[in-house]
Amino acid sequence: MQAVLCTLRAVLSPTTYCPSKPWLLGAGTIQKLRMGPALLLVHKFTEKHEWITTENGIGTVGISNFAQEALGDVVYCSLPEVGTKLNKQDEFGALESVKAASELYSPLSGEVTEINEALAENPGLVNKFVMKMVG
């Protein structure tokens, strides 16, 4: 289980992208990386530390280990309503930790299809499950 924030139905079709370094998934993760000629599962980090995995036009958004470590304990997640339409770079929410509200920016243009409801009750989940990079 990954601490995803939300999923977006992407306006643009996902580009195939082969990471040069393998991704090692953190403890407790059940997410699999599928490789193949039609690479549908794509994982990208924006330089702003939101990551996105796209599959069949649906993108899953979360924040990187670096970002969650820098934030400290997350005490509140503010996420958009399902159905909200976002443009790439739009501010779509915020994470709060020790009095700092840190903005979240959309890595893609799209429509929010699902949000991680568990984060409303337990915002600390953002700190617990992460994607780690190896290499």
Next chain:
Amino acid sequence: MLIPYSMKNCFQLLYNLQVPAAGFKKTVKNGLIIHSISNDVYQNLAVEDWIHDQMNLEDKPILFFWRNSPSVVIGRHQNPWQECNLNLMREEGIKLARRKSGGGAVYHDMGNINLTFFTTKKNYDRMENLKLIVRALNAVQPQLDVQATKRFDLLLDGQFKISGTASKIGRTTAYHHCTLLCSTDGTFLSSLLKSPYQGIRSNATASIPSLVKNLLEKDPTLTCEILMNAVAKEYAAYHQTDNHIHLINPTDETLFPGINSKAKELQTWEWIYGKTPKFNINTSFNVLYEQSHLNIKVFIDIKNGRIEICNIEAPDHWLPLGILDKLNSSLVGSKFCPTETTMLTNILLRTCPQDHKLHSKWNILCEKIKGIM
């Protein structure tokens, strides 16, 4: 480069053109100190938003001083019903604002100085800023015992909070702002920041109440003017820049294009109340009617400041069942707000029989319900 006329006086441009007194030396760090001429909390918060959204602060940090007429300011993810006495605020004409940074609820009046440190995200450092303030305080009064805590509070004599902190981190810029209590009305502060509302269940960020004290109480020489000048001096020294406080007018559209619409947005019901995280009220109150006590149960779910689920229960014999059902269903979808509720309940009352007793019971009930809003 052609600059559109409307941008010619724009704040960013003026800042870019500002030549540091020492000339273009690489070692010279830039910095600008500004002070708002307005005491309107919404206009001042809009300045913060404007600088944060519009300005490139690379090598150009800014220190912003501002003071507000009596207002309560809550953090971005807070619940005003949980944080303050809204009824008292309405009676006394105290403004309520929701800021865009995190943190808890504070009371501002002219005895409180707000300081905002604008930097690039890279240079964001709350502890550095607080240390600067402490140095400034000690420069005025070396005997003063002020320390920064791990939660970024400033404590006087190890026990009294004189400053609280909050911040916002964006894509490339960040700001850290804090209060500084000089001569605030402490009694009023305590009563305003005490919520009378019972039975609220919410995951909004909650404030941590603290014992506060004014610096002026500790030392009568520590006025707002003296303190602002001391902090400005320390900031100028640290950034090797002019110790000059520039006055700015937050309503000046030539200086800050688009700022007035930001100030307007901060005053909307949708922002102040509508941004409250989803919450639930589960409470009851006693009503005295003709020498008997009645228990009214209230169960309300509120999302985006509007009532999603409404269940007000009263003893069967007291009010006809039909009317309570009507009340519950008409409140669904309406703002959790006494003004809107008054309007709705008045409309409902007109559909009822002209029964004096019924009307009197209805008014008692409605007053109680509005009392929790």
